[in-house]
Amino acid sequence: MKKIVCLLLSVALIFTSCSSFDLSRLNLPLWITNPHSPSGRILFISSATASSEDEARQGAYRSSLDEMSRDLGWDAYTRYYRQMLTGGSITELDGRVENTYTFRSGDEYTFYLGFSVDADLFDQMRTIEAAESLEREEEIKALLSSSRDRYRDGFDADAFSLSLDALILSLEGTVRDESVRSTVIYSDYVSYYLEGMNLKVSSDSGSINSTASVKRNRGLFHPPVENAPLIFSFTMVESDSEMKTDYIDGLTDSKGRYNAVFTNSYYIRKGSVNVTFNFDEEKLKKLESLNTAYYESIMRIIEEKSVSYAYDERFDFSSMLDAVIVTYDEKGEENDDQLFLGGFNSFFSDLMIPFSAVKGEGESLSDVLHSYLSNGDAKPYVLIIRAGITDETVTEKSTAVRVDAHIDVFDTKTQETVYSDYSVFSCGYSEEYEDASAEAFRYAGRLTASAFLTEF
Structure with a gap:
């Protein structure tokens, strides 16, 4: 209960320090101006102001989760925000909405939220998350170590894939060690490996068949990148008149090369082929669900490194x-x-x-x-x-x-x-x-x- 009392005092102090007037003058409900925690539970009072009620509501939920994060010592927002916003609850903590109140002043809305969690579950989660965090950090470090080994051996694409696994793992739960936080993994590993690969394509004049090569754009000799996944997309015509995009894919050899031979007889005889890196789509989609900013940055780099070439195989x-x-x-x-x-x-x-x-x-x-x-x-x-x-x-x-x-x-x-x-x-x-x-x-x-x- 001591923790609960301290938390309530901090809530009261927040309202006192952030306001130059008495909240009671706004005719706010008593649960906001004089909050009391339900028995055996911890109460979080939060608020947010925005130009719409829905935005204010979302802001109040974020604020409440930020307060939980500070008390738990790990990122509660990433873990619980969607569940809390859509269902008004947090299953793991027996969390529930106690009260809400919306106040409008001119064109602005202020949304107040009273959200409580079970005190015992909240304390347990601190201990459980600490152990899970340590285990997660060790796994991340092992993945990053493997990525460094693959990079040293000339398998830059494999190194990127392993670092992507580490990035996803860091986003799926609490990470306390600053050296393996997602920001560090992305800048020092994921983007470093990806930015370092250079894709080039050569083809005989007019031919759709081509040879792609991937090299590291760093170092004195620009070593070849082995096992880089590539995909070649082209336009074909179905018998029913429908035009569609078809693909061939493959991995670069020990010289960093892949010879693309098009065996589909239905490709249009004059057109272009787009060549790009073909990394695990499911893995990238998982990253997108966890952090759209990282996902969009990776896709932008991949797009920038893509290469297109024209061909003309028309024969009379x-x-x-x-x-x-x-x-x-x-x-x-x-x-x-x-x-x-x-x-x-x-x-x-x-x-x-x-x-x-x-x-x-x-x-x-x-x-x-x-x-x-x-x-x-x-x-x-x-x-x-x-x-x-x-x-x-x-x-x-x-x-x-x-x-x-x-x-x-x-x-x-x-x-x-x-x-x-x-x-x-x-x-x-x-x-x-x-x-x-x-x-x-x-x-x-x-x-x-x-x-x-x-x-x-």
Whole structure:
């Protein structure tokens, strides 16, 4: 109880020293002007003034937690603020709001808060936190020691990751040792390691493939950084016309290099690649939840160190190859449908590949080939695509149409088959038959273009 009395006296002195007038003249409640602690509990009286009631309320809660921190000897604000603000309680301390009062003067609000905690739990928390703090500090020191070892061996990215673990640990609970406080860890380790890595990328003229290198930008010889995680982002096109960002990632070798080879056939043929460090996303998100300032600073540094390069791999297939498309209706008769052709050509257009097909004619494969050759100016190879409706299902509410496409490649000099009868299919769905058919033809065209690009 002696501690409780001392605390109440300090509260009274705070109000006395901070005010040049008698609080009772403001007609404040008695629990503010003459506070009494409930039996077995410690009472904290706090207040804050702001331009809105909500801001004043938040300030009073912060003030109350700051007072607890001074008495406990560790940071109660970081640990309890969200719980206290949203629920009006602190579970570990059996804390609860006893009273609140809002006073308005002109455009300003003053919010008063009476918050109490269990006296025994409060005393126990001092002892428990002291032991936990010592254990936490030892773990932090071990992480920082490991980070120094990795840095010495040329694994700067690993050193950064270990120091990030230490930073997160320091923010998750009480740290009394000034040498392992979060501010020291961030400035002497986290930002030091991160700022010290330099990323460069080189690529052959016009090629999307590249070599990234990471070196330390300190020291006489700028040693390579091994095991640095990198991610290369680029734009690709899906068969359904959607453009999206895709990625490849990897780690630098003992020379600090990573060779990026793009095997995704659907990347646009003229564009740019962004290369950046690819540190543990979950770990960074955890840091963001604990301290947004540190998180934003790290992300800013990573962004500043990112590198982009342009490429242009456009190749004109038409110098060696023509593509001829013939479409058929549900009866197997040749029609003049342009949707398949449009879907096929749009896929190459989206990828920025200067290649397009033309309409052909003929009932059979040999008829189509003969028709193409009879026009003259044949390319060394011709791609013949025949697409038609092979199935349809009609219900009261919708119609489903299936379109199959067959791909054959011929050597125009010998008229021999180079590749035979590769097939793709797609389905269209709609209430109306015409719409379902149009969807099926259009999508089949894009799928066929996609298959040609990857298979031939």
